[in-house]
Amino acid sequence: MSTTPATASTPAAMPAPDPTLRHRIAEATLTVRRPDGTPLVDAEVTLEQTRHAFAFGNIGFDFVGYANEETDADPDSPFGGASPAQAEHLADLWLDLFTTATLPFYWAGFEPERGRPDTARLRRAAQWFVDRGATVKGHPLAWHTLAPDWLRELSTDEVEAALRGRIRREVGDFAGVVDTWDAINEVVIMPVFSNEEHRNGITRLCWERGRIATIRLAFEEARAANPSATLVLNDFNLSSAYECLIEGVLEAGIAVDAIGLQSHMHQGYWGEERTLETLERFARFGLPLHLTESTLLSGDLMPPEIVDLNDYQVASWPTTPEGEERQAEEMVRHYRTLLSHPSVQAVTYWGLTDAGAWLGAPVGLVRADGTPKPSYDALHGLVKGEWWLRPTTARTDAEGRAAVRGFLGDYRIGVAGAGAASFALDSAGALTREVTLAP
Amino acid sequence: MSTTPATASTPAAMPAPDPTLRHRIAEATLTVRRPDGTPLVDAEVTLEQTRHAFAFGNIGFDFVGYANEETDADPDSPFGGASPAQAEHLADLWLDLFTTATLPFYWAGFEPERGRPDTARLRRAAQWFVDRGATVKGHPLAWHTLAPDWLRELSTDEVEAALRGRIRREVGDFAGVVDTWDAINEVVIMPVFSNEEHRNGITRLCWERGRIATIRLAFEEARAANPSATLVLNDFNLSSAYECLIEGVLEAGIAVDAIGLQSHMHQGYWGEERTLETLERFARFGLPLHLTESTLLSGDLMPPEIVDLNDYQVASWPTTPEGEERQAEEMVRHYRTLLSHPSVQAVTYWGLTDAGAWLGAPVGLVRADGTPKPSYDALHGLVKGEWWLRPTTARTDAEGRAAVRGFLGDYRIGVAGAGAASFALDSAGALTREVTLAP
Numbered sequence: 001m002s003t004t005p006a007t008a009s010t011p012a013a014m015p016a017p018d019p020t021l022r023h024r025i026a027e028a029t030l031t032v033r034r035p036d037g038t039p040l041v042d043a044e045v046t047l048e049q050t051r052h053a054f055a056f057g058n059i060g061f062d063f064v065g066y067a068n069e070e071t072d073a074d075p076d077s078p079f080g081g082a083s084p085a086q087a088e089h090l091a092d093l094w095l096d097l098f099t100t101a102t103l104p105f106y107w108a109g110f111e112p113e114r115g116r117p118d119t120a121r122l123r124r125a126a127q128w129f130v131d132r133g134a135t136v137k138g139h140p141l142a143w144h145t146l147a148p149d150w151l152r153e154l155s156t157d158e159v160e161a162a163l164r165g166r167i168r169r170e171v172g173d174f175a176g177v178v179d180t181w182d183a184i185n186e187v188v189i190m191p192v193f194s195n196e197e198h199r200n201g202i203t204r205l206c207w208e209r210g211r212i213a214t215i216r217l218a219f220e221e222a223r224a225a226n227p228s229a230t231l232v233l234n235d236f237n238l239s240s241a242y243e244c245l246i247e248g249v250l251e252a253g254i255a256v257d258a259i260g261l262q263s264h265m266h267q268g269y270w271g272e273e274r275t276l277e278t279l280e281r282f283a284r285f286g287l288p289l290h291l292t293e294s295t296l297l298s299g300d301l302m303p304p305e306i307v308d309l310n311d312y313q314v315a316s317w318p319t320t321p322e323g324e325e326r327q328a329e330e331m332v333r334h335y336r337t338l339l340s341h342p343s344v345q346a347v348t349y350w351g352l353t354d355a356g357a358w359l360g361a362p363v364g365l366v367r368a369d370g371t372p373k374p375s376y377d378a379l380h381g382l383v384k385g386e387w388w389l390r391p392t393t394a395r396t397d398a399e400g401r402a403a404v405r406g407f408l409g410d411y412r413i414g415v416a417g418a419g420a421a422s423f424a425l426d427s428a429g430a431l432t433r434e435v436t437l438a439p
Numbered sequence: 440m441s442t443t444p445a446t447a448s449t450p451a452a453m454p455a456p457d458p459t460l461r462h463r464i465a466e467a468t469l470t471v472r473r474p475d476g477t478p479l480v481d482a483e484v485t486l487e488q489t490r491h492a493f494a495f496g497n498i499g500f501d502f503v504g505y506a507n508e509e510t511d512a513d514p515d516s517p518f519g520g521a522s523p524a525q526a527e528h529l530a531d532l533w534l535d536l537f538t539t540a541t542l543p544f545y546w547a548g549f550e551p552e553r554g555r556p557d558t559a560r561l562r563r564a565a566q567w568f569v570d571r572g573a574t575v576k577g578h579p580l581a582w583h584t585l586a587p588d589w590l591r592e593l594s595t596d597e598v599e600a601a602l603r604g605r606i607r608r609e610v611g612d613f614a615g616v617v618d619t620w621d622a623i624n625e626v627v628i629m630p631v632f633s634n635e636e637h638r639n640g641i642t643r644l645c646w647e648r649g650r651i652a653t654i655r656l657a658f659e660e661a662r663a664a665n666p667s668a669t670l671v672l673n674d675f676n677l678s679s680a681y682e683c684l685i686e687g688v689l690e691a692g693i694a695v696d697a698i699g700l701q702s703h704m705h706q707g708y709w710g711e712e713r714t715l716e717t718l719e720r721f722a723r724f725g726l727p728l729h730l731t732e733s734t735l736l737s738g739d740l741m742p743p744e745i746v747d748l749n750d751y752q753v754a755s756w757p758t759t760p761e762g763e764e765r766q767a768e769e770m771v772r773h774y775r776t777l778l779s780h781p782s783v784q785a786v787t788y789w790g791l792t793d794a795g796a797w798l799g800a801p802v803g804l805v806r807a808d809g810t811p812k813p814s815y816d817a818l819h820g821l822v823k824g825e826w827w828l829r830p831t832t833a834r835t836d837a838e839g840r841a842a843v844r845g846f847l848g849d850y851r852i853g854v855a856g857a858g859a860a861s862f863a864l865d866s867a868g869a870l871t872r873e874v875t876l877a878p
Contacts, residue, residue, distance in 0.1 A: 188683060207723070212690050241678060241682075244681075281631065
């Protein structure tokens, strides 16, 4: 498929990539008022960004034990999990770069024994992030992998009832703390998943009821339990199969809030062309895109012939100096490419540290010993550097106006002796805002 | 995926394969009456099958020129087309083995100049088959490949109108002669088809409107023009992508009469396991399955790394003695496997002769010189041998009853001096039929 610029054959409504990221930048004229309402004329103000509107995400699996004051690494997490001893140090690195934490709600680990869900522990972990200003996303409500064994004994009607109940319960229990969910994960493969000797409960449900019916029930239950939640349809299969599935889901009237695109790159960085081609194919549906599981290795790549990444098991998979340089460079290219597409609303990197990483792969931005890799610094250079407004002084004019240009997000203005205020830049391009200082 | 017999995890409604083909065989008790209505008691009767209910199909491209008394091979047919000089001989071979002819309605060839469709010529070809007792299927009404060049200049709305008009016209013009159509072909790849420098009209339509909307318009127009037509959704992509597409199409309420599964095996015979696994995945939707484009080579196989079969071009691709033996053996295995699945209603082999075959591949049942290969005889041995009731004598009992066991289809009974009659065996298992002889 071509990724050439829009022509007569491209619908006008289709957002086109723009490497200047203009679609993410506000050019605001602030009118600054004193607490009494009068304009703050000809005064020095300090402006600074406090948060990105764009969701720079990462998994928060490493902090579940820490937030619960546990001392051992989480035995139930197959995807990330540093020891709590490291977590304090890692927390600083996490919180300085990311805004959105994905927490693990894998059903098999969350409710290994029917009726005894791990709600309190996950709630403390979620609250830990919220208390530190982060947004929390739950992953995933429905998935055939890591389905609890006790589902196997149930009839398909009972599996459906159990799944509906579990979704209602988690989304309801966490509403207000976790308001974004991967409602259902990897449905393209779900009914024909064959890595187990017998179909598990969820695979069977999806085989018998169909993909769309299974998606519908997940979205229905989650929506009912938290009408304001952002519900994501998530998949690793980014082929035409997923396009076809999405078309059917939308035709069926299921309200999907965002399309989740996994992007584990254990077999090598996609490059700009493939990335944009993928975004173009999925942006076509007019929904926000969430890059839900992005990884780039800082060591040897997985051989290209591996189809299911889980099939690749090596004794040792070290990070290397050359790999770290490559990862840093690709990280910058990848985030630049993703943010250049107006449909992309969130990018979740899948792993902060190599310690306990999925498959033992060196995907982290931080080495297993806790030192940041070049990729951490490179991404930080974008997110908190090039794309961030550090504290900056400006002068208001004779009407109390000051200009501020910055990425969409939350900002703070402070004036020595006159107070401070917060404001948001929430739409790209030229805008005007009134800000009244509080003492 | 497992192909083990039905278990608790398989819906009861799912038809299971049965190598005895019991689901295709009637065990009938005929009560035979004389023209005056009295039972024909204790008399010798001759029973014979005259037609299969199962659609044993092949392309009829080789006979379009012949039926039109042309003397050159059809220059517009990229997929098959022996010279008319061979056609008389080939016709005997075709008509002795097959019941259903697929004729080419590729839009680019059918209407190369807008407003001048090849209707009269195709009508003579279709009528030629009907006159000889064959059923005719039209292929395909909508397809991005072989879309006319003149569509490129049109706006997308105009492309839609032209496509709707073309479908309405062909289906209406041929109603009663061609009542089965591939309504739309290869939609999984349609919007992202990239083998052309610019999107052609149909690719563009499907990209902008979506796959399901494009399928809907094709089925809508065809259905309106011939409400009793059998309309097939056809694809070569038999992966989960096609499953996902079908789910969406059915959720959208589009009335698909049969699911078409192409099965070109230029890269090697699938074998029974893969064939059954594929049938199982698509039988799940409860619709008849048509194996629309089956081929098995009698020469070297195409290398497995070729993805688009059209990319493989060789100067010479001969049929070989070993290849012919293999093809014959695989032909028998393949047809046995397909007929073992109750959902399969039609199999169309894609080519009678190697002369003019797609890609020059030795897919024919007949060599380019017109001599039948072992595969022809092997398939004939099933269709007109093992699965066919040759003229057989039986004796009616004291109530005028005779037993007949045979494949579903049309039959004839003849009684020396008392007349003859036709009857159908139209449901599997035990059944009773009354037959009144006509003098």
